[in-house]
Amino acid sequence: MSGDVVIRADGLGKAYMISHGAGGNERYVALRDVLAGAARGAMRRIRDPARGVSLSGGASTEEFWALKDVNFEVRRGEVVGVIGRNGAGKSTLLKVLSRITEPTRGRVEIRGRLASLLEVGTGFHPELTGRENIFLNGAILGMTRAEIRRKFDEIVAFAEVEKFLDTPVKRYSSGMYVRLAFAVAAHLEPEILVVDEVLSVGDAEFQKKCLGKMQDVAGQGRTVLFVSHNIGAVNALCSKCMLLHSGRKRIFGDVRSATEAYLTAAIEHGYSVEFSKQDASSGNSAVAVRGARIRHESGQVSGCVAIGEGVWIEIDYDILQSNPLPRLNLHLIAEDGVHAFASFENTATPRRIGRFSARMWIPPNFLNAMRYHISIYFTSVRPAHLHFALKDVLTLQVVDDIDAIARQGYEGSFPGVLRPVMEWTVDAR
Numbered sequence: 001m002s003g004d005v006v007i008r009a010d011g012l013g014k015a016y017m018i019s020h021g022a023g024g025n026e027r028y029v030a031l032r033d034v035l036a037g038a039a040r041g042a043m044r045r046i047r048d049p050a051r052g053v054s055l056s057g058g059a060s061t062e063e064f065w066a067l068k069d070v071n072f073e074v075r076r077g078e079v080v081g082v083i084g085r086n087g088a089g090k091s092t093l094l095k096v097l098s099r100i101t102e103p104t105r106g107r108v109e110i111r112g113r114l115a116s117l118l119e120v121g122t123g124f125h126p127e128l129t130g131r132e133n134i135f136l137n138g139a140i141l142g143m144t145r146a147e148i149r150r151k152f153d154e155i156v157a158f159a160e161v162e163k164f165l166d167t168p169v170k171r172y173s174s175g176m177y178v179r180l181a182f183a184v185a186a187h188l189e190p191e192i193l194v195v196d197e198v199l200s201v202g203d204a205e206f207q208k209k210c211l212g213k214m215q216d217v218a219g220q221g222r223t224v225l226f227v228s229h230n231i232g233a234v235n236a237l238c239s240k241c242m243l244l245h246s247g248r249k250r251i252f253g254d255v256r257s258a259t260e261a262y263l264t265a266a267i268e269h270g271y272s273v274e275f276s277k278q279d280a281s282s283g284n285s286a287v288a289v290r291g292a293r294i295r296h297e298s299g300q301v302s303g304c305v306a307i308g309e310g311v312w313i314e315i316d317y318d319i320l321q322s323n324p325l326p327r328l329n330l331h332l333i334a335e336d337g338v339h340a341f342a343s344f345e346n347t348a349t350p351r352r353i354g355r356f357s358a359r360m361w362i363p364p365n366f367l368n369a370m371r372y373h374i375s376i377y378f379t380s381v382r383p384a385h386l387h388f389a390l391k392d393v394l395t396l397q398v399v400d401d402i403d404a405i406a407r408q409g410y411e412g413s414f415p416g417v418l419r420p421v422m423e424w425t426v427d428a429r
Contacts, residue, residue: 005075005111006110006111006112007072007074008074009108010071010107011070011071011106011107012069012071012096012106012108013068013069013070013103013106014065014089014096014103014247016066017061017062018063067089068247069106069248069249070089071249072252075223076191076222077218077221077222077223078223078224078239079215079218079226079239080224080238080242081228081234081238081240081242081255081258082225082226082242083227083229083234083242083259084243084244084245084250084262085262085265087279087281089246089247089248091118094116095118097110097116097194098114100116110192112192112223113142113192114191114194115192117181117182117185117194124181127170129169130161130166133180134152134155137184138151141190143188151187154187155184158187159180161179161180164176171383173384174379174384174385174386186210186213192222193214193223195214195224211233229333229375231262232335233337234255240252241255243262263395271293271395272301274291283317283318284388285320286319286321287326287388288320289315289317289376289390290316291314293313294313294396295312296309297309297311297312303395305397307368309364310364313374314358315330315357316356317355317357317358317378318354318355319353324380324383325380326379326388327345327378328376328377328378329343330374331374331375332372332373332396333372334370335370335373338417340367340418343360345358365420366420367396368398368418369399369419370398370417372398372417373392373396374393374395375390375391376389377389377390
């Protein structure tokens with residue numbers, strides 16, 4: 001690599017094998033079934049090489065490429081945003097770069113020490129205290145004990161966990177987890193800092209603090225790779241941007257070109273989505289999203305609504321574990337990255353393992369005229385825990401009506417992400 005290139009990917013690809021069952025019901029498979037199925041699959045491949053490998057009965061596997069033929073170079077001091085819809089390959093790319101998983105084909109060259117923050121609480125032991133986990137996580141990230149001691153006070157102050165430093169982290173909220181994890185990773189002073197979309201777990205003030213820290217890291221001549229659905233943050237922070245689509249690099253270079261292409265595609269395809277049981281990106285062992293859509297008050301499925309019209313957000317999901325119970329949360333983030341609001345299902349009905357359908361009503365004259373991205377979270381309380389998140393799974397476009405009664409003849413633009421019609425009283429004095 002040339003002197004200022006710190007990351008080079010050449011023909012990078014990562015494939016996974018997805019198993020497809022013969023029917024809707026999964027069953028126990030003994031070792032003898034697997035061996036027998038493999039033998040049958042070998043005979044089928046001899047007769048028909050294009051067919052999948054049979055595992056048991058009618059089950060087969062399919063090769064799925066999470067990344068394919070990805071090429072790029074990142075230079076020292078660049079802040080590179082990585083964007084794309086859910087399942088585009090963003091997290092897989094970062095895991096390959098972080099050496100968590102090996103590429104199926106191609107190669108990656110990295111020059112310098114790399115620190116990554118990919119999942120909330122990665123490298124933390126739930127039974128250990130915050131203090132103990134700082135040393136544990138620092139060691140995992142490559143810090144010496146002397147280096148951790150030297151940075152300890154700075155890490156604690158940045159994470160704002162002084163009062164809970166000697167509390168086991170299993171009692172931390174998701175926000176406390178991510179604050180501490182980011183503080184350790186950022187203060188390692190790596191040549192390359194890799195950050196996945198975990199900052200959304202923290203509050204707005206801490207997100208701003210983290211973005212400022214990443215700007216400081218870049219200002220010191222170090223490199224940052226930043227996966228985010230916060231397009232406002234990507235535009236403000238990044239000097240380059242990579243847009244991934246279905247595992248392939250669509251754009252790498254100008255930030256505005258990449259983010260505009262992403263937003264345009266989101267409007268065209270982001271008002272309804274369905275997931276199959278085989279789609280690992282739609283859930284985990286606790287909960288799985290089966291479908292989500294935006295439904296106009298007239299009943300039509302549509303991603304575009306006028307300010308004076310209401311809209312339903314519908315989510316179909318399966319609860320796979322009842323303890324701790326996952327609870328559905330919806331977050332609306334405006335196109336400039338501002339968090340408009342978050343709302344969670346407030347039903348008191350006891351839950352069981354099974355399939356559910358939830359609807360959230362957004363009333364007329366509530367949102368301002370702009371584009372909103374809708375993310376789905378499943379959390380538990382007591383203890384607080386983030387089970388799973390689908391970022392930017394839906395896109396809602398609210399359009400203005402110049403003749404709307406709420407305008408009262410005003411023809412200019414309104415600031416803010418909300419535009420409710422408020423009740424006023426005026427008394428003569």
